[in-house]
Amino acid sequence: MGFTDAITALVPFSEDELNDILNHFKTKAVSKNEILVHEGEVCKYLYFIEQGMCRSYYLNENQKDITQWFFSNGKFMSSADSFFQKKPSLYYLEVLEDSVLYFISKDNLEILFAKYPKMEKLGRLVITEMLSNVVHKLNAIQFQTARERYDYMLAEFPDIAYQVSLGHIASYLGMAQETLSRIRNHDASH
Amino acid sequence: MGFTDAITALVPFSEDELNDILNHFKTKAVSKNEILVHEGEVCKYLYFIEQGMCRSYYLNENQKDITQWFFSNGKFMSSADSFFQKKPSLYYLEVLEDSVLYFISKDNLEILFAKYPKMEKLGRLVITEMLSNVVHKLNAIQFQTARERYDYMLAEFPDIAYQVSLGHIASYLGMAQETLSRIRNHDASH
DNA sequence: CTCACTTTTTGATATAAGTCAAAAATAAAT
DNA sequence: ATTTATTTTTGACTTATATCAAAAAGTGAG
Numbered sequence: 509m510g511f512t513d514a515i516t517a518l519v520p521f522s523e524d525e526l527n528d529i530l531n532h533f534k535t536k537a538v539s540k541n542e543i544l545v546h547e548g549e550v551c552k553y554l555y556f557i558e559q560g561m562c563r564s565y566y567l568n569e570n571q572k573d574i575t576q577w578f579f580s581n582g583k584f585m586s587s588a589d590s591f592f593q594k595k596p597s598l599y600y601l602e603v604l605e606d607s608v609l610y611f612i613s614k615d616n617l618e619i620l621f622a623k624y625p626k627m628e629k630l631g632r633l634v635i636t637e638m639l640s641n642v643v644h645k646l647n648a649i650q651f652q653t654a655r656e657r658y659d660y661m662l663a664e665f666p667d668i669a670y671q672v673s674l675g676h677i678a679s680y681l682g683m684a685q686e687t688l689s690r691i692r693n694h695d696a697s698h
Numbered sequence: 699m700g701f702t703d704a705i706t707a708l709v710p711f712s713e714d715e716l717n718d719i720l721n722h723f724k725t726k727a728v729s730k731n732e733i734l735v736h737e738g739e740v741c742k743y744l745y746f747i748e749q750g751m752c753r754s755y756y757l758n759e760n761q762k763d764i765t766q767w768f769f770s771n772g773k774f775m776s777s778a779d780s781f782f783q784k785k786p787s788l789y790y791l792e793v794l795e796d797s798v799l800y801f802i803s804k805d806n807l808e809i810l811f812a813k814y815p816k817m818e819k820l821g822r823l824v825i826t827e828m829l830s831n832v833v834h835k836l837n838a839i840q841f842q843t844a845r846e847r848y849d850y851m852l853a854e855f856p857d858i859a860y861q862v863s864l865g866h867i868a869s870y871l872g873m874a875q876e877t878l879s880r881i882r883n884h885d886a887s888h
Numbered sequence: 889c890t891c892a893c894t895t896t897t898t899g900a901t902a903t904a905a906g907t908c909a910a911a912a913a914t915a916a917a918t
Numbered sequence: 919a920t921t922t923a924t925t926t927t928t929g930a931c932t933t934a935t936a937t938c939a940a941a942a943a944g945t946g947a948g
Binding site for chain 3: 653654683684686687690
């Protein structure tokens with residue numbers, strides 16, 4: 509799903525409005541392993557993944573890298589807290605494969621918010637969607653077995669399983685990577 | 699923290715604006731065990747807890763009641779997804795002790811959104827805060843031991859520990875209630 | 889105050905999943 | 919192509935926490 513499709517799916521805009529909105533975004537190609545936002549720095553942009561795959565992660569007390577979220581085609585991505593409140597980000601944003609992104613600064617977004625009330629609604633919808641995704645994952649993590657969590661992921665984000673390394677997925681699902689490996693092989697059926 | 703204080707802490711409004719906003723809310727006293735929203739019904743209001751304690755919960759596949767979130771003094775509460783998108787709620791909202799609430803309908807909120815651009819900002823901030831709280835809890839749940847999760851709760855929501863039943867807290871923290879009981883007693887001092 | 893009901897505690901046991909360590913398989917680099 | 923590095927798999931062992939069951943403590947109604 510392209511950028512304009514994704515937007516109009518959430519809030520209907522006219523052709524002219526869409527063009528104006530689009531002009532406040534920039535676009536760029538980014539390569540695998542690029543870090544878009546470092547922990548501790550303010551996340552300056554709201555991104556949209558036109559094509560590709562990224563993730564957010566943090567380092568826990570033992571410096572272990574924990575994947576927090578995957579962002580694939582057609583999704584908005586940001587370190588939301590940091591971006592909206594100009595606070596230091598608690599997370600890294602990393603590019604997992606060569607990708608094409610749209611992005612907009614806070615200032616430009618504010619201009620759009622002021623100009624188009626419908627944009628505020630769009631902003632709220634994007635965050636509400638993030639919230640409901642995170643809540644959904646929390647429910648999955650909180651009371652399900654490792655295998656059920658993996659099944660949840662396959663159902664929710666089928667593409668991730670084939671594009672992302674085992675270790676990233678394991679930490680995302682809150683299990684040891686050995687466990688995920690065994691789930692995938694040993695009892696690959698059911 | 700009272701209602702007007704909570705609002706002005708997030709976004710500055712004039713005296714007159716505040717009064718107008720307040721007039722779009724209603725207030726009521728609710729009693730312990732009252733269900734404000736049932737699963738499957740659309741959540742019609744955004745609530746503010748002036749005084750008291752509530753929770754959201756759902757029933758899992760085995761009909762076990764799982765607490766999802768606690769809402770105490772000075773917090774906004776809603777089944778956010780349901781309220782903003784008029785979808786059936788996935789959760790129940792329940793009153794845990796006699797409470798005093800402010801609440802506003804979607805229509806009235808839309809009126810305020812249209813009238814005061816700052817209100818849109820308030821809406822976004824409220825949801826962003828919910829998002830960051832949920833993300834924080836997810837991180838706590840995902841890789842911490844039962845005892846660490848309890849400590850997280852004590853640090854984050856100290857009041858809950860003394861007002862809410864053991865079973866509700868245990869399901870909120872994703873552990874068996876026997877486990878929580880043992881944590882509280884046996885090794886109460888680490 | 890007593891009886892019924894709910895919640896919490898304690899004990900014994902089972903098990904899912906973590907940890908440690910090393911081998912195998914893939915991918916990247918010279 | 920070989921070598922070096924990274925990722926995944928496999929095995930043996932440990933442990934935190936769930937489950938089951940029953941006793942104890944607490945709460946509320948009549």
